Amino acid sequence: MKIRYFLPSIFLILLGNYLCSSATQIPEKMSSKVLVIIFNPIIESEGNKRLTDVLNWNDPDSLAEVYRADLFEVSNGYLDYQIAKRVEVDEYPIKLDGFRYNDETFLKCWRTRAGFHQPDAVDYNAIFKQFEIFNLVVKGEIDEVWCFTFPYSGFWETTMAGKGAFYCNSDPVPNTEQCSLRFITYGFNYEREVGCMLEDFGHKTESVMTHVFRNIHEEKNLWHQFTLYDKIASGKSNCGNVHFAPNSEKDYDWGNTRFVTSNCDDWYNFPNFRGITREVNCEEWGNGDMREHHKWWFRHLPKTDGQMNGIFNNWWYYLANPNHVKF
Numbered sequence: 001m002k003i004r005y006f007l008p009s010i011f012l013i014l015l016g017n018y019l020c021s022s023a024t025q026i027p028e029k030m031s032s033k034v035l036v037i038i039f040n041p042i043i044e045s046e047g048n049k050r051l052t053d054v055l056n057w058n059d060p061d062s063l064a065e066v067y068r069a070d071l072f073e074v075s076n077g078y079l080d081y082q083i084a085k086r087v088e089v090d091e092y093p094i095k096l097d098g099f100r101y102n103d104e105t106f107l108k109c110w111r112t113r114a115g116f117h118q119p120d121a122v123d124y125n126a127i128f129k130q131f132e133i134f135n136l137v138v139k140g141e142i143d144e145v146w147c148f149t150f151p152y153s154g155f156w157e158t159t160m161a162g163k164g165a166f167y168c169n170s171d172p173v174p175n176t177e178q179c180s181l182r183f184i185t186y187g188f189n190y191e192r193e194v195g196c197m198l199e200d201f202g203h204k205t206e207s208v209m210t211h212v213f214r215n216i217h218e219e220k221n222l223w224h225q226f227t228l229y230d231k232i233a234s235g236k237s238n239c240g241n242v243h244f245a246p247n248s249e250k251d252y253d254w255g256n257t258r259f260v261t262s263n264c265d266d267w268y269n270f271p272n273f274r275g276i277t278r279e280v281n282c283e284e285w286g287n288g289d290m291r292e293h294h295k296w297w298f299r300h301l302p303k304t305d306g307q308m309n310g311i312f313n314n315w316w317y318y319l320a321n322p323n324h325v326k327f
Contacts, residue, residue, distance in 0.1 A: 023167045025305060026282045026312055029077065030320035033084040035142040036064060037131060038150040040190075042090045043103050043246030048129050053148060055110070057191045060148035061086075070291070074298035078316045087131065092131075093147075095154055096121045109152070124185065126159065128284050135181040137162065143321055145185040155187020157200040166211050169203040182322045195290035202242035202294055205301070205319055212318050212325055216309055226267065230260040235255070237262040237280075237299045245293060247281055255288025257281050270302040271313055 037061045046054045050235045068081045092101040099117050101109075109115045125146070128134060136142045147155055156170040162179040165172035173185075188197050206227075213223040219312060229240035230247055237246040237260050245253065247260040259279040286292025306313045310326075319322050 026314055026317045029080055030317065031080045031082050032143045032320050033082050033141065034144050034146055035131065035133065035136060036060075036083055036146045036148065037127070038086070038088040039091065039093055039147065039191075040152065041086055041092060041103060041106075045103060053191055054107075054177060055191075057150075058193065060088075060188070061177060062189045063148070063188065063194055063197065064146065066194045068310060070194065070295060071201065071298070074295050075127045075316045076302075077302055078303055078314065079320050081144075082213075084138070093149065093153055093155075094123050094126050095119070096123045104148070110150075116152045119156040120152060122187075123183075124159065125175060127178070127185075127251045128161065128179075133183075134162075135174075137179055137181050144183060144184075144239045147185060147190060148188045148190050151189055151191050153187070153189075156187075158184055158186050158204040160184050160322060166207075166322075166325075168207040168326070169200075169323070182325075184322060193291070195294060198291055198294040198298075199242060201319075202297065205298075206241060208318050208322060208325060209315060212311055212315075216311070219226075222302075223310075232260070235261050237264070239267060242294065242297065245282065245285055245297075252290075254285060254290065254293040255282050264300060267300045267302065271308065272302060273305070308322065 034318065040050045040052055040060065040212065042048055042050060043054050051057070061148050064083065071079050071081060092106060095117060097119060103116070118226055133142070133145060133236045158168050159170040159173055160168040161173035161176035162167060162182040163177045165182050168184055186197075186200055188200065209223045212273060213221050216222075218224055226239050226246065227241045228235040228238040229237055229243065229244045231249055239262075240246045240248065244263060245252045246262040247256045247258050248254065249258075251254060259281045261277050262280045263273075263275070263277045264277065264280060264284075266273050269276075282288060286295035302313050303312045304317050312318070
């Protein structure tokens with residue numbers, strides 16, 4: 001593989017900004033507390049088995065543990081999720097229009113792959129009220145909500161609520177300003193694997209970091225630089241985004257064998273870029289495996305001391321809690 005060195009003007013500018021930046025420190029580790037809600041109905045007609053057992057779907061607790069471990073690993077131990085409270089409920093979450101599945105209606109839809117209720121949207125405010133989530137957030141007992149649920153339950157991958165909430169892979173949940181802190185609710189589908197959960201976190205990352213850098217001009221916008229891939233910046237690929245690896249030519253094209261020039265390795269030197277590039281392809285990120293690509297991508301996110309342009313060089317600080325993002 002070829003290795004090249006270059007120092008484009010953006011790197012010189014960023015290096016200068018870094019040398020002049022504040023030495024303000026952030027915590028060496030962030031423990032984010034989670035409320036886990038598992039919507040896993042008991043199906044009486046199937047011997048009182050849980051829905052996950054009836055349909056041979058994944059165990060939500062196992063998914064949560066692997067997910068926690070993956071994010072702890074790729075953040076170099078910075079983001080340490082802690083399950084503060086776990087609730088497993090024998091019910092189907094209510095939709096915005098008041099509809100609620102029962103055992104018979106849901107299993108019929110799933111087994112025929114037809115008749116799923118529309119509109120699909122879940123009623124987040126009903127969930128927040130039922131589980132007293134605003135109170136838990138404001139008291140500091142939880143920072144996030146993980147809802148494990150079934151397909152067609154109406155959840156976004158991620159959504160944000162609370163005062164000052166902003167777009168997070170979906171518009172903010174309306175009518176939640178009475179909660180004085182922002183928080184994110186995930187909708188994890190336990191039919192799917194951990195790779196899909198990491199994709200949810202990845203789209204959250206894209207939304208949060210876009211908001212963090214919203215006032216930085218493109219020439220100095222490190223987030224914009226990080227997400228470049230060859231299709232949109234030929235010969236100047238960086239790390240890409242959640243759907244596009246450095247060499248991807250379409251969405252989810254994580255198994256592309258084509259080699260492209262990328263400076264992805266240089267992000268490990270951030271903010272002291274050395275201008276190193278080399279030729280990379282899918283062998284770097286798991287040959288098409290979703291989970292491995294996402295872990296590769298997360299490993300490249302900056303996680304060092306200092307700040308530039310008022311933004312901390314450890315981007316995981318913002319991912320650990322959206323309240324760290326300036327209004």
